[in-house]
Amino acid sequence: xxxxxxxxxxxxxxxxxxxxxxxxxxxxxxxxxxxxxxxxxxxxxxxxxxxxxxxxxxxxxxxxxxxxxxxxxxxxxxxxxxxxxxxxxxxxxxxxxxxxxxxxxxxxxxxxxxxxxxxxxxxxxxxxxxxxxxxxxxxxxxxxxxxxxxxxxxxxxxxxxxxx
Numbered sequence: 001x002x003x004x005x006x007x008x009x010x011x012x013x014x015x016x017x018x019x020x021x022x023x024x025x026x027x028x029x030x031x032x033x034x035x036x037x038x039x040x041x042x043x044x045x046x047x048x049x050x051x052x053x054x055x056x057x058x059x060x061x062x063x064x065x066x067x068x069x070x071x072x073x074x075x076x077x078x079x080x081x082x083x084x085x086x087x088x089x090x091x092x093x094x095x096x097x098x099x100x101x102x103x104x105x106x107x108x109x110x111x112x113x114x115x116x117x118x119x120x121x122x123x124x125x126x127x128x129x130x131x132x133x134x135x136x137x138x139x140x141x142x143x144x145x146x147x148x149x150x151x152x153x154x155x156x157x158x159x160x161x162x163x164x
Contacts (some may be wrong), residue, residue: 005103006102021127021146021160026126033112034095036102043122046087046112052139054163058154059126059133061118062089062101067132071105077153078108085109091118091131101119 009090030042047055058074060067078086086109092098098113118131126135127147134152136145136159145159 005106019074020143022143023141024143025125028122031122031125033089034138036099036111038113041112047111047137047141048116050085050087050137051141054083054139054160055073055087055137055159056081056084056160057087057089057135059089059091059131059135060126061095061131062104063092064131066150070132071107073150073153074107077156078161079135080157084160089114089122091123091128096141115149123148136160156159 012143018150023041024047029047031043032040033043033046056077056145062068074086074098078084088107088109088111090101090111090113092101092113095113096109101107102111114120117123118128121129126133130149132150133157134145134148135143136142136148136156144163145156148156148159
């Protein structure tokens with residue numbers, strides 16, 4: 001009986017941790033991110049710019065092989081969805097490598113970098129366990145897709161089509 005109870009508890013815990021969230025936590029919203037101009041801005045203030053717009057957020061890093069491999073798909077996504085805004089959040093370790101990565105991969109959109117990397121406060125606040133990670137926010141500011149990775153472009157495209 002104890003084993004069954006442990007299995008049920010483990011299932012519920014895992015299911016809840018992978019649940020679809022519809023809004024960002026207070027911790028995520030209050031965390032400051034580094035801009036390309038070396039300014040610090042809260043995530044909440046960054047998101048304000050996109051009010052009334054559909055937004056795709058990509059969490060990535062220049063050192064991430066899967067992120068680089070997914071870049072052509074991101075560019076295709078941008079070409080097929082020109083009315084969607086794109087926000088790139090980097091988990092790079094240094095601002096220099098991050099800025100070189102933006103230029104090297106010709107990433108079109110707005111760019112910010114987490115101050116403490118993938119496993120820091122912001123990463124934990126958005127349940128970051130893999131990159132690249134994609135989050136889609138609708139025109140009202142509601143998260144419609146909380147967790148997608150580089151193998152989920154069908155899911156990403158379907159979510160964007162559902163918002164048209």
